[in-house]
Amino acid sequence: MGLQKPARYQFIIAHILIFYYLLRYNMCERADVDILFRTAKMARVCSSRKERAKAFGPMRAKIVGRRLDQMRLSRSLKAFSLVHPRCHPLIGNRAGQWSADLDGPYRLIFEIAVDPVPMDDYGSIDLDKVQKVRIIDVADTH
Numbered sequence: 001m002g003l004q005k006p007a008r009y010q011f012i013i014a015h016i017l018i019f020y021y022l023l024r025y026n027m028c029e030r031a032d033v034d035i036l037f038r039t040a041k042m043a044r045v046c047s048s049r050k051e052r053a054k055a056f057g058p059m060r061a062k063i064v065g066r067r068l069d070q071m072r073l074s075r076s077l078k079a080f081s082l083v084h085p086r087c088h089p090l091i092g093n094r095a096g097q098w099s100a101d102l103d104g105p106y107r108l109i110f111e112i113a114v115d116p117v118p119m120d121d122y123g124s125i126d127l128d129k130v131q132k133v134r135i136i137d138v139a140d141t142h
Helices: 005-026 042-046 051-057 058-073 078-083
Strands: 033-036 097-101 106-112 132-140
Touching: 033 042, 033 058, 042 051, 042 132, 051 106, 051 132, 058 078, 058 132
Parallel strands: 033 132
Antiparallel strands: 097 106, 106 132
16 A cells, blocks of 8 residues: 555655764764675675666665665664664574664675674674675575
8 A cells, every 4th residue: 555645755754864864973984884795696686776676576675775875874883773773683593694674574684794893892792893794685584
């Protein structure tokens, strides 16, 4: 059915505000997150709008493109997780990988591509120092 007109406009305005906040947050230090890809096929699919639509369908392709743009414009993984609050580490057989929501049960799966992984004084990952990620997959992790 789709969103009603007022809800659609609120959705668009919310995304414009997110991008504005992200750009404003990044103006102090301009260092974008480098995005690598696990396979050449994933790089080809993610770098072309037409290929994304063919692989994921038109709606999910737009969302994947949006997430990649948000990640690329972030100055670190911490900035990306502030703008996209459903960015979280995975557990179990996907330990070491991270997930960002797309639509429904689908997630953008990635891993930190910095070696060694930067740690803070408390032993957890210092997301403010992570500026390189590797895209692994777009998958239903549930």
